[in-house]
Amino acid sequence: MNKELLNQIKEGSESAFEAVFNEYYESLAYFAYKYVGNTQAAEDIVQDIFVKIWANRQTLQIEQSWSAYLYGAVKNACLNQVKSQKIRTEYAAKQHLIIEKHNYISNEIDASDLSVLIDTAVYSLPVERQKIFRMSREEGLKYAEIAERLGISIKTVEAQMGKALQYMRSMLKDFLIIIPGIFLYP
């Protein structure tokens, strides 16, 4: 799947490029927002990456998955961005990530990105599924309580929770190759 879309984009297929854009844009923008703390800056970063991908499509090399490639590129751009003085203040105030604590900042996705990735994965879930998932994980409610509050069956809650975890696992699987043991990181 991955290779197919890449080849189509290399051949100049706009619809393949649009498909990748549609698939990832909102999640990437949210992911960037978590780093830079500002929606406009986040959107600019992600749009810029897509413009560059198209401009350089003929020489585009993606060894890993689209996910790993795009999230890596976004993280890289965000870190460059937050280095600039203007955003640094806002960023520090938001305390999404305290750069100063680290001696070495990796531009690649690594285990320290896991909580942001999980957050992004939950954000990317369909609305109803997200609501149920958050009631379980944010509010700590049992399935039976969620079912009662929403007036739906327990079976539906179970299925939605299962599907949410399945989606999140498949999204994060793409990062397993570059961060072995991501799931085991403390």
Added chain:
Amino acid sequence: MDHIDEILIAKYLDGSTSIQENNDIELWLEESEENRQMFEEIKSLWLKSRGIRVDKTVRFDKVAAWNKVKPSVDIKEQRSQWSIWMPRVAASLIVILVGFIAYLYLQENPLPEEFIATEENREFTLPDGSKVSMQVGATVKYFQDFADYRNLEFSGLGYFEVVPSTESPFTINTSDLVIKVVGTEFYVNTHKEDYGVGVTSGIVTVQDKHGSEMFELIKDQMIEYDAIGKTFGPLKNLNMNQLYFKSGTLEFTETPLSEVILTLEESFGVDIEYLDSEDSPCLFSGRFNKTPLDDILDQLELSLNLEIKRDEIITIVSSKCTQ
């Protein structure tokens, strides 16, 4: 123990499983390292998502964003040939997409992604890289998790080129049929007169939602479905004319005039008045490639000695065929 999946594991983590289910899971965990790994991954996600704080008020306008990214696509690539009609298409796309987004925001329930070929035939690439060529009026709908499940809803006439994946079959749902493929090329038509599926490469399984009838179609086969009687017709040789919207080619070999007319109506979206005379069936042979309807009608008049009136409605006035 095949029934252990994310749903049961999530239920286990919630502490809502029965004693029997707990035993099943424990046995399943003993079975293989792979099972244990899957369990650990889900458990880890479960634990790490405890206390997440998703900023649900943050929203991004994908359409506006695409419009900012897209111009760089057009200018660099296809300015010369696109420049004339591109603004019109872009404008209509914006209207469609803005409408769609507005619709999205007005609804509380999760909505599928929906693409409609509103003004012209359109080729569309799905998130898994598969392509669908849609005749004007066709609609494709899928949920956000399409890339995982490859399941979509379709109506109208479309030609699918599915990227092969043995681990994830590709499923198309119409109002009456479930069509499953692994990786193949075929068309689906849900228009009443021509409801059916035809295969140009690979294998396609077609099942009736209302009954249990199921067919397996191979290359160059098609099957028609009667949406009123809820029954399938016999398996037939593929009629390539169904793909006119994509290929631009129509071919008739000793085809009865009544069928030629049905094909022209479907291909060009016109109505043609014609009274079939049973005692003198007119048979027509001919091949047209990207030929305007008028020229095809001229050819019919000449070959079959017909008179065709072309007012608002096209009428075949006399059909005393000479062949």
